[in-house]
Amino acid sequence: MSSSVSSYSGFSPKExxxxPVLDNVDHISPEEFYKxxxxxxxxxVIKSSLPESDWKGYLWKQEDYLLEKIGQSVCKIEPMDPSTGTFGQGMSRNEMTVAEFxxxxxxxxRLYLTTQYDDSDDVLDGDDEVSLLVKSLCPAPTDKLLSDFSLTPALMGNLVPQxxxxxxxxxxxxxxxxxHHDFHDNIYTVVKGHKRFVILSPDSALHLQLAGKISKIHQNGLISYEGEDRPQRSDGLTELDAAIAHTQFLEMKISDLKELQASEDIIQRLEAEYEAEMDNVLQMQLGGEAQDWDELQEGDADSLLDKSSNENDEGFSSADGGDQLDSEEQVSESGNEKPSLPDHxxxxxxxxxxKYMGFDNAKDIIPSEEERTALSKTHPLVVDLEPGDMFYLPASWFHEVTSSSAEGESSIHVAFNYWFHPPDNLHNFDHPYEDRDLWKAKRSMVSKAIQRLYATSGTTEKRNWEGESSTSEKQTKKRVQ
Structure with missing residues (x-):
C-alpha cells in the first residue's frame, strides 16, 4: 500500500x-487533556475512574445491584463460536433478559453481552432522527443505568458523544x-475483571493485512475505505450524512432568523439554499438524477430522510456495518453463516x-510468514487494565482486546465505554470539528436526544452540556441576555 494515502500526523510509537499513564484526572482540565x-x-491510561459527578459505575461490580437495575432488560446475547473459541465470528444473537444471561x-x-446493534435490529428503530439517536446513544440496558453515569463526561470537553x-x-x-480498528474516539473503563489491549497506530495500516481497501488515512488517523457509501470525511461522516446535517443547520438558521424578524431577502436566500440542499440529499439517496424536493408526495421526503438517518447517520450502516463498526467483539446478525471480515x-x-507478542498463554501456533512480516514493520504496544482503570484510545488505532475474569475467579467481567465522534480540527478545543456549521446542527440533535433520554428515565444530566462554545462566545451571550 502506498504511503501517499496517509496524511496521519499524530503519535506513532517507535521502539x-x-x-503515558495518568494517576488520576483530578489535576488535568478538559482543555489540557485535549491538548x-x-x-x-x-x-x-488513567489509573482512576471519572470523577464521581460523572461516574458511579463502580456500583456495577455488585451483581445484585446489576440485577436490580437491569435484570429485566431484554438484550441480544451472542454465543461463542465453537469452531474458533472466540466471539464475534458470525454467530447469530438471541434475545434474553440480563438476569437469564x-x-x-x-x-x-459461553455467552457475551454487548449493547452495540446494527441497523437490522428493531432495537434501533425510531420514528424520527431524535428517536433514533435516543436509542443509538444509550441502547438497552445502558438506558436503565443513566443514574450512574453522565452521557457527557466533563473530561471529554466539546467532543460530541456517539x-x-x-x-x-x-x-x-x-x-x-x-x-481491528474503530471509527470513533474511545473512553474505556474496566469495572470488573481484566482487559489486555495490544494496540498499533493508524499508520500501521500501511503494513497490516486489512480486509478492506483503504482510500485514505486522514490527519486525525481516521481510516476511510473505498466505496461511495463509505465514510470519506475526516469527521467520519459519509457525504450523505453531511448533506443531511447541512439541511438541519439551515433549518435551525432560518428558524432563528424568523424569530429575530430578519430581512425577508436573507430568509428567502437561505430557504432557496435549503431547497437546493434537499434536492441534493434526494439525488444522493435515490442514486439517480436530481429530483425536485417539492414534487415528492407528502410523507415521501420525511421517509427518505428518516431512512438516510437510520442507515447512515450515527451508525454508518451501509459503510461500516452499523454500530458494529466500533466493537470490542464484532457481532453479525447473518445467522450461523460466517460473513466476510469487515473492512476494518x-x-x-x-x-x-x-505468539508474535510472546504472551505466556499464547497457543503453540507459529505465526505465518505473512503475519510475521506485517507485524515486524509495526510497533505494537501492550496495555493491561485492572478494575477502575480507564483508557483513552483515539479513532482508528488498531487493537486486539483479551477479556478475562479475575484470576482464580469464575465471576463475570464487566466494562463500559463511550464513543465520541472523532475531532478533525485538532488544535481548537472550543471547536474540535472543522465543519463548524454542520456540527452545530449535529450537536443540537444529540443534545435534544440526551434531554429526551434523561426526561424518559426520570434522571437529570450530571452537568449542563452547553456544547461547542468558546469562552468568548459564552461571555458574549451573558452580555446580551
Missing amino acids: DDKI DYVSKRVPV LQRIKAGE QCNIWIGRSENGTSSGL FTKITVPGLH
Whole structure:
C-alpha cells in the first residue's frame, strides 16, 4: 500500500516507546487533556475512574445491584463460536433478559453481552432522527443505568458523544476481539475483571493485512475505505450524512432568523439554499438524477430522510456495518453463516498475534510468514487494565482486546465505554470539528436526544452540556441576555 494515502500526523510509537499513564484526572482540565492527548492522538491510561459527578459505575461490580437495575432488560446475547473459541465470528444473537444471561454464564455457557446493534435490529428503530439517536446513544440496558453515569463526561470537553456501551462476559482463560480498528474516539473503563489491549497506530495500516481497501488515512488517523457509501470525511461522516446535517443547520438558521424578524431577502436566500440542499440529499439517496424536493408526495421526503438517518447517520450502516463498526467483539446478525471480515478487521489471526507478542498463554501456533512480516514493520504496544482503570484510545488505532475474569475467579467481567465522534480540527478545543456549521446542527440533535433520554428515565444530566462554545462566545451571550 502506498504511503501517499496517509496524511496521519499524530503519535506513532517507535521502539521502546510506552503509553503515558495518568494517576488520576483530578489535576488535568478538559482543555489540557485535549491538548496533550486528544489533539496529538495519543492513547493514555488513567489509573482512576471519572470523577464521581460523572461516574458511579463502580456500583456495577455488585451483581445484585446489576440485577436490580437491569435484570429485566431484554438484550441480544451472542454465543461463542465453537469452531474458533472466540466471539464475534458470525454467530447469530438471541434475545434474553440480563438476569437469564447472567444465570446461564454462571452455569458455564459461553455467552457475551454487548449493547452495540446494527441497523437490522428493531432495537434501533425510531420514528424520527431524535428517536433514533435516543436509542443509538444509550441502547438497552445502558438506558436503565443513566443514574450512574453522565452521557457527557466533563473530561471529554466539546467532543460530541456517539454512543455508550456495556460489555459483560465470563472467561477464566480470556476471549479475544480480533485485531481491528474503530471509527470513533474511545473512553474505556474496566469495572470488573481484566482487559489486555495490544494496540498499533493508524499508520500501521500501511503494513497490516486489512480486509478492506483503504482510500485514505486522514490527519486525525481516521481510516476511510473505498466505496461511495463509505465514510470519506475526516469527521467520519459519509457525504450523505453531511448533506443531511447541512439541511438541519439551515433549518435551525432560518428558524432563528424568523424569530429575530430578519430581512425577508436573507430568509428567502437561505430557504432557496435549503431547497437546493434537499434536492441534493434526494439525488444522493435515490442514486439517480436530481429530483425536485417539492414534487415528492407528502410523507415521501420525511421517509427518505428518516431512512438516510437510520442507515447512515450515527451508525454508518451501509459503510461500516452499523454500530458494529466500533466493537470490542464484532457481532453479525447473518445467522450461523460466517460473513466476510469487515473492512476494518485485519487478517492476522489472534494466535499468530499472541505468539508474535510472546504472551505466556499464547497457543503453540507459529505465526505465518505473512503475519510475521506485517507485524515486524509495526510497533505494537501492550496495555493491561485492572478494575477502575480507564483508557483513552483515539479513532482508528488498531487493537486486539483479551477479556478475562479475575484470576482464580469464575465471576463475570464487566466494562463500559463511550464513543465520541472523532475531532478533525485538532488544535481548537472550543471547536474540535472543522465543519463548524454542520456540527452545530449535529450537536443540537444529540443534545435534544440526551434531554429526551434523561426526561424518559426520570434522571437529570450530571452537568449542563452547553456544547461547542468558546469562552468568548459564552461571555458574549451573558452580555446580551
